Amino acid sequence: MAKPRTAPAPALELLVHGVGGVTPQQMLDDPRTTLVTGDATAGIHRRTDDVDAEERPGEYGDRPVPEAYCWSGLTSGNGARALWLILLPFMIANLAYWMRPAAPRRHRAQVVYSVLARLLALSLTVLLTAAACELALDLVAWQCAGSPGCADNTSWLSFLAADSGGWWSTPGRRLVVAALLPVAVTGLLWWLSHRTWSAYESASP
Structure with missing residues (x-):
């Protein structure tokens, strides 16, 4: 006895708006979405009547189910969104890890590739932190604050100036204050990556 034929799942029609941005209701021409x-921030919408379209494929036939992808939230917000550019090098390192060639997980080439990709990401973190240390500890706290000609022309460094005789003017204390910058940079990286993970990577596909 032949098995009854089941209707194939309906095709999907993805609608994407332009830079101007519109609402899902306008894209789908339906007030109920x-x-x-x-x-x-960014999501895919359907007409309310089409939410369970996969369970009723026979009702659609050759007619596709329209879906509206609304991404206008990605281009709106305050100026702090520019801070996400700091994560761009780390995003490329992350892509390099997931673009490794297909092979068994325990294959030697896979292990070597994974280790090298992780070392690359670690080196980027160390490089950024070292650059902040070079700027804050060496150029500002040690050289500029220790030189009367530089410190006298920089009002915000007056309390660190070596010739001011203040409590913060000793070399060790100047370096302690300057160390706050690399600590802040590391904290900013953690905060941005944590927000990214919580918003886009914490849910399993």
């Missing part, structure tokens, strides 16, 4: 996946 439902968020299928994503969030308020």
Whole structure:
């Protein structure tokens, strides 16, 4: 006895708006829409009547199910969004790790590739932190604050100037104050990466 034929899943029609941005209701020409996946920043919407389209493929036939991808939230916000550019080198390192050639997980080439990719990401973190240390500890706290000609022309360094006789004017204390910059840079990296992970990577596909 032949098995009854099941209707194939309906095709999907993805609608993407331009830079101007429109609402899902306008894109789908329906006042009732439902968020299928994503969030308020960027997400895919369907008509409410089409949410369970995969369970009713026979009702659609050759007609595709329209979905609206709204991404206008990615281009709006305050100036602090520019801080995400700091993570760009780390994003490339992350992509390099996930673009490793297909091979068994325990294969020697896979292990070597994974170790090298992680070392690359670690070197980027060390490089950025070392640059902050060079700027704050060496150029500012040690050289500029220790030189009367430089410190006298920089009002915000007056309390660190070596010839001011203040409590913070000794070399060790100047370096302690300057060390706050690399600590802040490291904290900023952690905060940005934590927000990214919480918003986009914490949920399993």
